Amino acid sequence: MSAAKSLLSVQNLCVDYLTPAGSFRAVRNVSLDIGHNEIMGLAGESGCGKSTIAFSLMRLHRPPAFISDGKILFDGEDILAFPRRKLEAWRWSGASMVFQSAMNSLNPVLTVFEQFRDMLARHEKTGREAARAKAAEMMAMVGLPADRLDAFPHQLSGGMRQRVVLAMALTLRPRLVIMDEPTTALDVVVQREILQEIVALRGRLGFSVLFITHDLALMAQFADRIAIMLEGRIVEEGAAENLVAFPRHDYTRKLWAAMPRIGGTAA
Amino acid sequence: MSAPLLSLEGVSKTFHVRPVLGAVRRVEALRDVTFSIEPGRALALVGESGSGKSTCGRAVIRHFEPSAGTIRFRGEDIFAGRTRRGDSAYLRAVQMVFQDPFASLNPTHTIRHHLERPLRLHGGTDDLEARLRKTLSDVELDPDTTLEKFPHQLSGGQRQRVSFARALAVGAELIVADEPTSMLDVSIRKSVLDLMRRLKEERSIAFLYITHDIATAHYIAEETAVMFAGQVMERGPSDAVIRNPRHAYSKLLISAVPDPARRFDAEADDALAFTRQADAVRADAARPIAGYREIAPGHFVAYSEADNA
Ligand SMILES: Nc1ncnc2c1ncn2[C@@H]1O[C@H](COP(=O)(O)OP(=O)(O)OP(=O)(O)O)[C@@H](O)[C@H]1O
Ligand SMILES: Nc1ncnc2c1ncn2[C@@H]1O[C@H](COP(=O)(O)OP(=O)(O)OP(=O)(O)O)[C@@H](O)[C@H]1O
Ligand SMILES: [Mg+2]
Ligand SMILES: [Mg+2]
Numbered sequence: 001m002s003a004a005k006s007l008l009s010v011q012n013l014c015v016d017y018l019t020p021a022g023s024f025r026a027v028r029n030v031s032l033d034i035g036h037n038e039i040m041g042l043a044g045e046s047g048c049g050k051s052t053i054a055f056s057l058m059r060l061h062r063p064p065a066f067i068s069d070g071k072i073l074f075d076g077e078d079i080l081a082f083p084r085r086k087l088e089a090w091r092w093s094g095a096s097m098v099f100q101s102a103m104n105s106l107n108p109v110l111t112v113f114e115q116f117r118d119m120l121a122r123h124e125k126t127g128r129e130a131a132r133a134k135a136a137e138m139m140a141m142v143g144l145p146a147d148r149l150d151a152f153p154h155q156l157s158g159g160m161r162q163r164v165v166l167a168m169a170l171t172l173r174p175r176l177v178i179m180d181e182p183t184t185a186l187d188v189v190v191q192r193e194i195l196q197e198i199v200a201l202r203g204r205l206g207f208s209v210l211f212i213t214h215d216l217a218l219m220a221q222f223a224d225r226i227a228i229m230l231e232g233r234i235v236e237e238g239a240a241e242n243l244v245a246f247p248r249h250d251y252t253r254k255l256w257a258a259m260p261r262i263g264g265t266a267a
Numbered sequence: 268m269s270a271p272l273l274s275l276e277g278v279s280k281t282f283h284v285r286p287v288l289g290a291v292r293r294v295e296a297l298r299d300v301t302f303s304i305e306p307g308r309a310l311a312l313v314g315e316s317g318s319g320k321s322t323c324g325r326a327v328i329r330h331f332e333p334s335a336g337t338i339r340f341r342g343e344d345i346f347a348g349r350t351r352r353g354d355s356a357y358l359r360a361v362q363m364v365f366q367d368p369f370a371s372l373n374p375t376h377t378i379r380h381h382l383e384r385p386l387r388l389h390g391g392t393d394d395l396e397a398r399l400r401k402t403l404s405d406v407e408l409d410p411d412t413t414l415e416k417f418p419h420q421l422s423g424g425q426r427q428r429v430s431f432a433r434a435l436a437v438g439a440e441l442i443v444a445d446e447p448t449s450m451l452d453v454s455i456r457k458s459v460l461d462l463m464r465r466l467k468e469e470r471s472i473a474f475l476y477i478t479h480d481i482a483t484a485h486y487i488a489e490e491t492a493v494m495f496a497g498q499v500m501e502r503g504p505s506d507a508v509i510r511n512p513r514h515a516y517s518k519l520l521i522s523a524v525p526d527p528a529r530r531f532d533a534e535a536d537d538a539l540a541f542t543r544q545a546d547a548v549r550a551d552a553a554r555p556i557a558g559y560r561e562i563a564p565g566h567f568v569a570y571s572e573a574d575n576a
Contacts, residue, residue, distance in 0.1 A: 019420065046424025046451055104370055111287070150286040155294075158446075159316025184449040187316045187479050188523040189545050192531075196538040199531045214453060220527035244527050258453040262482045262509055262524060 006033040006073075007208045008057070008176055013070035015052050015061065026052045028232040030070075034176070037202060039209040041223030041240065043216055043255065048229040050212045051100055054180050057210070058097050059087060074176070093123055096169040100180040100212070105165060106153040112139075112164050113149035116171065123172055138167040141201075142194055158185040166194065173205060180212045195222050216255055220244045228252050270342065271303035272473045273327065273441055278336035279497075280322055296322040297333070298497040298555070302490075306440070307471035309463070311484035311505060314494030314520065315549075320477045323494075324443040327475060328363045340441075359388070362439035364430050364447045371430050372418040378403075378429055379414045385436035406432045407458055424451045431459065435466070442466075445477040460487050481524050485509045490565075493517045495552045502559075503566030513568045516552040519545060 015027035026049045034040045042050050055061040057072060059079060072079050074094065082090065099105045107115055116135035120126040126134065136146035142163040153161055162185045169177055183191040198209070199222070213219050219226055220240050227237040228249065236249040247253045280297040297319045304310045312320045326333050329345060338345050345357060365371045372381060379399065386398050400410040406428040418426055427447065434442050444463070448456045460483055466472040476488050484491050485505050492502040493516065501514040512518045523541075531538065557574075559567040 017420075047422040051422065147292070150289075151284065155282070155284055157317035157321065162316075185316065185446070185479070187314060187318075187520065188481070188525065189520055190316055191479075192523045192525075193542055193545060196531050196541070200538065214451065214456075215525060216453065217525035217527040221525055221529060221531050240530075255453060258457055262485055262521075 005035065007036045007038075007075055008032075008034040008210075009071075009073040010053075010057070011071040011073070013053070013056065013072065014068045015049070015056050016066050016068045018064040018066060025068075026065075026232055027056070030229075030232075030234055032227060032234065032237075034208050034210060036175075037206050037208060038225065039199075039202070039211055039223045041219040041226040042210060042212045042229065043214065043219055043226060044229030045255075046214075049232045050229060051180055054097060054100075054178050054210065054212060057178060058091060058095060060091075060097070089123070092119060092169075093172040093174055095176040095178065096172065096174040097178040098165050098169045098180060098182045104161075106161055108153050111150050111152055112156075115164075116149070116168060119168060119171065134171065135167075138171050139164070141170070141197060142167045143190060159187065159190065162186060163190075163194070170198075170201070174207060176208045176210065178210045178212075181214070182211075183213075183218070184215075191218070198222075228255070269305050271339075272306045272341060273475070274303035274339045275300055275323070275327075276337045276339070277301055278323075278326060278333045278338060280319070280326060280331070281334045295497050297326070299336070300494075300497075300499055302492050302499065302502055304441070304473050304475060304490075306473050307467050308490070309467060309474035309476050309488035311476045311478060311488035311491040312494060313478060313481055313484050313491060314500070314516075315496065316479070318494040319497045320494055321445055324363060324445050324475060324477055327441075327443055328361055329357070359437050360440040361443065362434040362437060362441070363443040363445065364434045365445055372426060374418055377415050377417055378408075378421075381418075381429060381433055382436050385433055389437045402432045402436050405435060405462060408432070427451060428459070431462075439472060441473045441475065443475045443477070446479065447476075448483060449479065456483065463487055481509060481521060493520060495549070498552075498556050498569065499567075500552060500556075500569050501567065503563070507563060507566050513562060513566075514552075515548045519548045 010030060010032040013027055013030045014025060017024045017026055030053060044050055052065065056067055061067065067080065113132065113135055117131045120131050120134065135149055139146055139149060144160060144163055148156065148160065162182065166182055183194065186194065211219065211223055223240050225238065226240050226243045227234045228251065229235065230251050236243065236252050243252065247256055278297055278300045282294040282296055284292045284294055300323060302310060312323060314320060325331065326338060332346050340357065382399055382402055383395065386395060386402065390398065399414065403410045403413055408425060408428055421429065431447055448459050451459055463474060464487060467474065476484065478484050488505050490503065491505040491508045493500045493508065493514065495516045501508055501512065501517045508517065509521060512521050554571040554573065556569040557572045559569055561567055
């Protein structure tokens with residue numbers, strides 16, 4: 001696939017953390033393409049650099065993290081060169097992100113609706129009524145009743161907060177949604193309903209997804225392609241079916257073998 | 268059968284939510300919840316998100332008092348006749364590992380600081396350094412590179428292991444673990460579960476294990492309770508509840524456990540059918556429970572008035 005055909009093209013990305021003990025390279029020469037309307041899965045053990053990549057793609061990385069090398073092209077444009085204004089407009093509407101432990105990324109002193117309205121106000125002129133209707137529509141999409149718009153975050157369960165964040169990330173119809181463990185706080189029934197809904201929405205609206213999770217079984221159900229990371233590098237990448245049926249790398253096989261299964265002895 | 272370490276007897280909790288405009292809304296987070304845990308054993312709470320699992324856990328650590336019902340620890344009502352000494356003993360005996368490590372670690376303190384205090388409280392200053400290192404190794408963190416780090420310098424999974432280490436450091440008798448492994452990858456998840464098992468077997472620590480990962484409930488807990496909308500739908504030996512669920516909601520839940528062989532996109536009709544079925548089962552399960560049938564020793568399945576008619 002040539003770079004222009006991809007919505008997102010990451011080329012030789014290197015990200016370092018500058019710590020008092022010296023610099024630590026958390027992402028090493030990662031290259032990754034995500035096609036239009038493609039759901040790309042990123043898996044790998046804890047600490048391998050998945051969230052660091054996610055933050056870097058949004059340019060939300062903060063010191064001591066530094067992008068020391070590489071390019072990130074979004075529809076052919078170098079987002080590392082975006083001026084601040086453009087970057088801010090691009091976030092949420094060009095690309096949005098559901099953070100790992102998203103349930104704590106909500107502002108504790110604002111109601112859910114106020115947070116929707118803030119986000120909408122920053123990007124487009126939306127009256128109160130229209131914002132309310134839009135927010136209610138997005139809440140319905142993730143299976144939450146509209147009356148929960150008036151709740152404060154602490155009045156919602158972890159899974160409900162997670163769904164609110166997911167709904168917010170989809171509101172401005174971004175072309176890329178980065179989801180860092182978006183469903184770990186949800187029960188498997190709701191998880192399946194939401195991911196099926198995202199698959200359906202992708203068909204209707206058209207957007208790409210970078211899906212980060214530890215749950216390989218879930219990833220195999222949801223992603224079109226999967227990349228497996230180990231210690232800052234991508235060690236294997238391919239169509240989801242192939243990674244499930246014919247994992248090539250030892251580490252990928254190990255991940256599959258360690259997977260929890262009901263009834264098996266391994267958890 | 269030994270006496271339970273912890274028991275909940277008909278515990279209910281109602282929250283009153285006051286919106287800026289409009290009438291106060293009641294949220295019945297727990298409705299008549301009953302279960303018990305023996306020393307050295309684990310009970311898994313699984314079920315709908317928002318069904319009251321964390322509320323159960325928070326009532327057990329005395330975050331708030333139930334609206335009705337009794338919670339007993341070693342047979343004694345944890346809210347009656349409280350003394351300061353009894354309180355601090357209880358608070359040490361019962362530890363919570365939270366769903367989210369970001370919320371429970373202080374960003375301005377090193378990992379060393381997080382563990383030193385509980386270790387000192389529990390075992391004094393003897394061998395403090397060695398015990399610190401041991402506690403970190405127990406949760407498979409490298410003491411050399413971890414001790415002086417701050418929470419934000421660790422990955423999500425590494426952070427969660429630190430909160431686990433802290434609960435171990437005070438020598439708890441009961442650990443309420445609210446999704447302690449949901450942020451750990453599979454290769455590490457198993458070692459943390461094995462650690463929990465070891466603590467159960469070797470130190471007789473009991474666990475209230477709250478999870479959405481039903482396979483791990485099966486792996487770690489002798490008993491499993493399935494919750495929906497504040498009520499326990501089914502409770503019994505994990506093997507029976509998970510392999511042979513009897514309540515419609517338990518069946519739905521277990522049918523939705525991710526299966527790598529079944530793609531989401533290849534089944535648009537399937538998706539619709541699943542959602543319809545889920546809606547129907549949930550509407551049914553939301554009705555008040557009239558009682559439980561014991562269908563096998565220790566295996567209870569809820570029924571409602573309508574089921575009886
Ligand atoms: N602020 C920081 N300072 C120093 N090192 C950091 C910092 N943030 C992360 N790291 C290190 O960078 C590496 C990658 O972390 P990252 O959070 O990207 O991992 P991850 O793959 O998302 O893990 P998880 O699955 O546990 O969320 C880890 O080794 C981590 O310790
Ligand atoms: N402080 C509060 N004020 C009002 N309502 C609350 C409060 N805490 C919890 N609730 C409500 O109680 C219900 C149960 O919440 P709880 O956090 O126990 O669910 P849970 O089963 O742990 O869900 P999850 O799996 O998503 O973490 C939810 O409807 C929630 O909105
Ligand atoms: Mg991460
Ligand atoms: Mg919870």
